Amino acid sequence: MNQFAGRNLEGMTLSDSSGSIVGIVQQVYVDDVSEEPHWVTVHAGHKDVAASFVPLHGARIEADKLWAAYTREQIKSAPVVALPGGHLDAVDEDALYRYYDITERRLPDLERARLDELVLSEERLTWSAEEHESGRAYLRKHIVVENVTGTVPLTHEEVTVTREPVTDRRVRADVSDAEIEVILHEEQAIAHKETVPVERVHVETRKITEQREVTGQVRKEELEELEYDNSRGFDGNQQRPPKH
Numbered sequence: 001m002n003q004f005a006g007r008n009l010e011g012m013t014l015s016d017s018s019g020s021i022v023g024i025v026q027q028v029y030v031d032d033v034s035e036e037p038h039w040v041t042v043h044a045g046h047k048d049v050a051a052s053f054v055p056l057h058g059a060r061i062e063a064d065k066l067w068a069a070y071t072r073e074q075i076k077s078a079p080v081v082a083l084p085g086g087h088l089d090a091v092d093e094d095a096l097y098r099y100y101d102i103t104e105r106r107l108p109d110l111e112r113a114r115l116d117e118l119v120l121s122e123e124r125l126t127w128s129a130e131e132h133e134s135g136r137a138y139l140r141k142h143i144v145v146e147n148v149t150g151t152v153p154l155t156h157e158e159v160t161v162t163r164e165p166v167t168d169r170r171v172r173a174d175v176s177d178a179e180i181e182v183i184l185h186e187e188q189a190i191a192h193k194e195t196v197p198v199e200r201v202h203v204e205t206r207k208i209t210e211q212r213e214v215t216g217q218v219r220k221e222e223l224e225e226l227e228y229d230n231s232r233g234f235d236g237n238q239q240r241p242p243k244h
Helices: 072-076 090-099
Strands: 013-015 021-030 037-042 052-055 060-062 065-067
Touching: 052 072, 052 090
Parallel strands: 013 065
Antiparallel strands: 013 021, 021 037, 037 052, 060 065
């Protein structure tokens, strides 16, 4: 239990480290867990200006006055803190501790020690299909000469000698050489060509779905090892202050 527990600090005159009066204590802020006083507020300037937070760290009570361990100018220049619901949250309290350069900070509840946080992000790949031209197919025709054999009925004339006796005495008789000419005829095969359609050829495409492995690069954030800045006297075994 600290020296201010159970003391009525509200309305007490607050002096700075040199003894100059800063103002009257307006409110007292206690720890949520221990319920011990840690901060007081005072109007160090004009009343229209927001009240300044003054730490009880290093303070003392003497001659019915509260003596702060800081100067009036330090108190007047302290960070302005908004108090939603009248509660001093951990982020604002940490800012005040840094401003007053107080390194003796403790925190009984680790959940309330999360004054700042890092959000780790990563890239993720999603896959989709997009149609592109992959090639071209050509279907060509060309002329081939081939021999075709068929059977055609052809007629031709041949000479046949027919003999018959002459009974008509009126036929002139002549003993001499003679010759008669008979013209023979025959049919010959003649090829006639015509172009006719014989077949239709269709070209079609069909879709085939196959599984392929695809690879891409993504970036992600990783948390580095926690580092402590010991230049202000804070080490890994010390804890940060509670909320009020």
